[in-house]
Amino acid sequence: MLELDLRSRKPIYEQLVDKIKELIIIEVMKPDEQLPSVRSMAQELAINPNTIQKAYRELENQGYIYSVKGKGSFVSPATPQPDIEKLIQVKKELAKYLSEAMFLGMPSEEIINLIKEIEDSMGGGS
Amino acid sequence: MLELDLRSRKPIYEQLVDKIKELIIIEVMKPDEQLPSVRSMAQELAINPNTIQKAYRELENQGYIYSVKGKGSFVSPATPQPDIEKLIQVKKELAKYLSEAMFLGMPSEEIINLIKEIEDSMGGGS
DNA sequence: TCAACTGTACTACGTATCATAGTACACTAC
DNA sequence: GTAGTGTACTATGATACGTAGTACAGTTGA
Structure with a gap:
């Protein structure tokens, strides 16, 4: 597993x-x-x-x-409380890895597709 | 600095x-x-x-x-060689933080804007 | 040549974190 | 009660991090 x-x-x-x-x-x-x-x-x-x-x-x-x-x-039955500090930290890490991925040649279209995939797997996850 | x-x-x-x-x-x-x-x-x-x-x-x-x-x-005078293993690892981390940020309530529009900002700061960095 | 700067490579030490092992206690379900 | 849960400790060994000190190799400019 x-x-x-x-x-x-x-x-x-x-x-x-x-x-x-x-x-x-x-x-x-x-x-x-x-x-x-x-x-x-x-x-x-x-x-x-x-x-x-x-x-x-x-x-x-x-x-x-x-x-x-x-x-x-x-x-947990519900989304964890929107921990603001946690979100800020995640945003920083996100920005870091976005920069690095793009610097290494990952096209922005690919990233946007990735976002869409994640969106789908979260919303209608069947 | x-x-x-x-x-x-x-x-x-x-x-x-x-x-x-x-x-x-x-x-x-x-x-x-x-x-x-x-x-x-x-x-x-x-x-x-x-x-x-x-x-x-x-x-x-x-x-x-x-x-x-x-x-x-x-x-270094040039972009580092596109280290494939490195890129794969970065993509994994990127996916992780994308998932978490969106799960914590960060709207995808905000992420896309972030991508554009990074794109701008890389290309025409003046 | 020589002094002053650079990068580089070690050893040694104290500290913190990680993972394990073992034990113990409180609670729940049957 | 028994067997399963979560939880809380202590102790130990391994590893990583950061510091301190020393040393050597190469470059630069007086």
Whole structure:
């Protein structure tokens, strides 16, 4: 289900956060759907449960999931609150990667197509 | 000239790479223009020369600058070779931040405007 | 020639982060 | 109660980051 790069410079828990976040954004995981338990996912991915929990905690802090002690962790029913600081930071990163991609030769048409694809996968995700 | 966030989670040398890369991309720094020496920039920014050198080495590896022993470091005269692997990686990051920005409520029109701004600052950079 | 500047390459050290391992506790469902 | 959840600790080893110091090679200009 999830592919991780254990040799990457990027921490495992951050990779997890990114992947799960993506699954939620493109609505592969629906609101209130239960995520695998900390322990089962740890076993499946052959990594430590603490690492999974760190990822889940981060996702909860960002509003993408919620956890209930004794029950499990679930996808948040609604869009996370528009965290303004978070959005500002994301915009900065976005601008950075836009500049670099265009500098490396990615045509703006391709980027706009990418935006449209994302728009479609978010809105009518069937 | 350059503003760094020493308390950031992001390594200083990476911040340096990003900032200088941006100056080159938007052509504030012209081809063959000399960069401050490792030692002078270290003094100016009050950080260790080794950190500057690490940033310069990374910029050289990516093709943005070149260094000549005894003379100094200079902006590369031409666009770095279209590093395909690099571009693929940048595209992935770009897609990630595009998704997240739109998920957090950034309208696609705003993103397209951002693209145009970047396009302008690259082409006719006066 | 020589001094002063440049880039470059090391070693060593302290610190922080990451990931693991292990243990423990609280809560829920059956 | 038992088995499953989330959660919170401590401890340990590995790695990356930044600093400090030293050294060497090449360029420049007096």
